[in-house]
Amino acid sequence: MDHLLQGGEAMVEVTTPIGQSHAITTMLIGTDRQNYLYFSMPDLSAYHRNQFFVEGYRLSINLISERGDGAMVHFDSKIEHMVLKPLQIFTVKLPNQILLHPLRHETRYPVDITAQIMAAKRQLDVQVRDLSIKGCSFSILPLAPQFASNQAVMLRVAHPYRAQHFLLSGLICNQRKMSANTVYGVKFDREGSRHSLELLKCLEFNGSLMVFSQPPATN
Template identity: 35%
Template sequence: MNINSVPATKSPAKTREKVVMGLQAMDFIQHGTEASLEIVTPLGQKLNFKANFIGFDDQQHIFFTMPKLSKNKYNSFFIEGFNIDIEGIFEHGDGALVCFRTRIAHVIYQPVSILVFPVPQQAKLVLLRNEIRYELCLPGDIQLTNRKLRVVLTDVSSRGCGFSYEAMALDFDVDQRIVLEVRNSMTEDTYALSGKVKNGRTKRGKQTYGMVFNEPGKADCRRLLLTLIYNGTRYVFKNPKNAKHSMDKKNLS
């Protein structure tokens, strides 16, 4: 892989945490991403749930989907003015956990159920990775007990990768050992990215997971990276025909 063509580079040293202000914090959560929310009542009672980030407006409002809970919990916890802690994942580049506290501004049940919060004054970013991950969109397979699960390799680094598939399929457990096989249809080469599942969540109707490679997985990942080229948007397999054509032109000149 020609890293000189990479649009973003890793700086030699980074702090693991930093603070961003106001609306800038919203740029670090992708629309449709599932986040973890915790309502804290004035008496210290807590309710944890998952919800999807919808977006924000120019009037400093944040919008989240409403979780499916019992009526009793709605009545006890979803009250305007209660504090709420939110954590979301920023997946691009180095990757970061975005954490901030705000409060419940509005609870809307009709015609669409939506939670509305004020934009926080600041948020904390906690870096999750030691190196940049590069965006991909390569098909792959994970061998299950009785069949293969078709997945998409969404990003990769030398130590791990992300993948996704339709949320209707099964779930993987944290620390579950898997092998994600990626095949280059132009060369028929196969790369076995082996390791353990580290995290998972639902995003835009898909299950998305991160995995960390073991030593054999790292070795096959290095082989895979050598076959990729940046096309202006993401990394794709190099076309060996184009490479041969370029070499022939060079030899004739």
């Protein structure tokens, strides 16, 4: 389960013993890496919570993994525990197997790069989370202006060690929630792909992320 990101949005469908189903969206809090996954309780009425969120009820879960090639992760399990105080969470037993449905045809490399983007006639700082030649994803803070599907955008990345900029232009192709932030996926146009290739040439792997290569030390 290392490919699942904490704070990621999860689509959950609960099925009762008499066949009633209820689909909701919630958030993956994390895992203990041994037995359980932890999810936040969705904002439900007391009636729906008592009707559908009961220990032992079966459920199916879909999550998005942005790592590597990206995939829709699907598995079936059941509600193991309900916790209502002090925090409202429910636990799900780790499945023996999961299904992965690829989302794209190339590998995205994990990065943590600050970029600037224009929105509502002002410049915003955003965090680029992953990058490939053909696209990227970036996150914005909760109160920032929102972007629409197919909206044209341009992310401006400044090289930290030399006077060079990279203009990653393209279209918004999807969005999702990650904790309180919104994460957008971008498909680059031709110029955006060209600049992304030049940017990737400036990066190196530090063991967990692709980062800008340090300039050689001078004596």
